Amino acid sequence: xxxxxxRTAGGRTVGGLSFSQRELRDLLVAWLALGLAFxxxxxxxxxxxxxxxxxxxxGAEIASTFAVSLLTVGVGFLLHELAHKVVAVRxxxxxxxxxxxxxxxxxxxxGLVGFLFAAPGAVVHRGRLTAKQHGLxxxxxxxxxxxxxxxxxxxxxxxxxxxxxxxxxxxxxMGLQIxxxxxxxxxxxxxxxxxxxxxxxxxxxxxxxxxxxxxxxVGALFVL
Numbered sequence: 001x002x003x004x005x006x007r008t009a010g011g012r013t014v015g016g017l018s019f020s021q022r023e024l025r026d027l028l029v030a031w032l033a034l035g036l037a038f039x040x041x042x043x044x045x046x047x048x049x050x051x052x053x054x055x056x057x058x059g060a061e062i063a064s065t066f067a068v069s070l071l072t073v074g075v076g077f078l079l080h081e082l083a084h085k086v087v088a089v090r091x092x093x094x095x096x097x098x099x100x101x102x103x104x105x106x107x108x109x110x111g112l113v114g115f116l117f118a119a120p121g122a123v124v125h126r127g128r129l130t131a132k133q134h135g136l137x138x139x140x141x142x143x144x145x146x147x148x149x150x151x152x153x154x155x156x157x158x159x160x161x162x163x164x165x166x167x168x169x170x171x172x173x174m175g176l177q178i179x180x181x182x183x184x185x186x187x188x189x190x191x192x193x194x195x196x197x198x199x200x201x202x203x204x205x206x207x208x209x210x211x212x213x214x215x216x217x218v219g220a221l222f223v224l
Contacts, residue, residue, distance in 0.1 A: 017082075017089060019096075026099035030120040031078055033104040035070035037118060040111030042069070064167055072152075072175040076145055076182050077120050083144035084123040087137045095125035135201025138194040142213055145183040149216075152176040177224040184217020 011020040019027075042065055081097050088095035099121035107118045129137070152175030159169045187195040187210040199206040 017085065023096045023098070026121060027078060027097055029101070030097075030099045030104060031070065031074040033108055034074045034077055034118055034120055035066055037104075037107040037111035037116060038069035038073045039066045040108065041114065041116045064170075068167070068170045068174055071171050073118075073178050076148055076175070076179045077118065079144055079148060080141040080182060080186070081121070081123050083140040084137055085125075087140040088123065088125040091127075091129060091133045091137070093125035093127040093129070093137075095123050097121060097123050131201045135198050135205065138197035138201075139205065139209055141194050142183040142186045142209060145179040145186070146213065146216075149176050149179040149183070152179065173224055177220045180213075180216045180220035180224075182217075183213040184215075184220075187213045 011018060012024060013019070039062065078097075085095045085097060100119060103119040103121070107116060107120070110116045125137075152172050155168060156172035156176050159165070159172055186193050187198070187206075189195040189199045189206065189210070195206065195210055198209065
């Protein structure tokens with residue numbers, strides 16, 4: 001099966017997972033596009049520069065915001081999707097991430113005008129699955145974001161205690177915020193979101209993950 005081969009023609013095998021050249025390209029493009037979209041969204045001065053209204057934003061400030069976006073938003077989105085792939089492959093599925101280039105384009109354009117909705121793509125898989133397996137694949141994404149939030153929480157708390165600021169502070173703060181938001185949003189039980197699949201499998205598991213995720217996501221939106 002694709003996820004268990006040691007070699008993939010024209011691709012790579014990382015940690016037992018196989019990635020085709022197309023999938024690697026999609027992951028890279030999605031990562032960079034999300035970083036750019038959030039850079040536009042977060043830096044109003046950058047948007048003015050793009051539209052020819054040169055302001056006082058330096059190249060270093062632009063590069064710093066882009067780096068923060070890549071390390072937080074980009075990583076949060078992509079590890080969320082890769083978590084789906086890991087669990088799907090564990091259940092014997094042929095799974096791969098496919099970028100949605102149209103939605104990535106909308107995300108970049110939305111960032112330019114100050115409105116952002118990001119749907120970079122999804123992991124698609126094929127093969128027979130039980131409702132439980134579908135649910136476990138779905139819940140893996142939000143749980144990964146919660147785990148990443150804990151990772152970012154450590155430097156965030158340290159920066160608060162030491163009253164420090166700068167690049168590392170921004171990475172910690174935004175990493176914590178975006179991963180809590182991703183977990184909460186994706187656990188909503190609507191449409192194609194993970195929460196709907198988890199709820200259809202198990203209401204107790206859905207409540208156990210969705211309630212804290214959504215509450216923490218709302219808190220992150222207004223507090224961080």
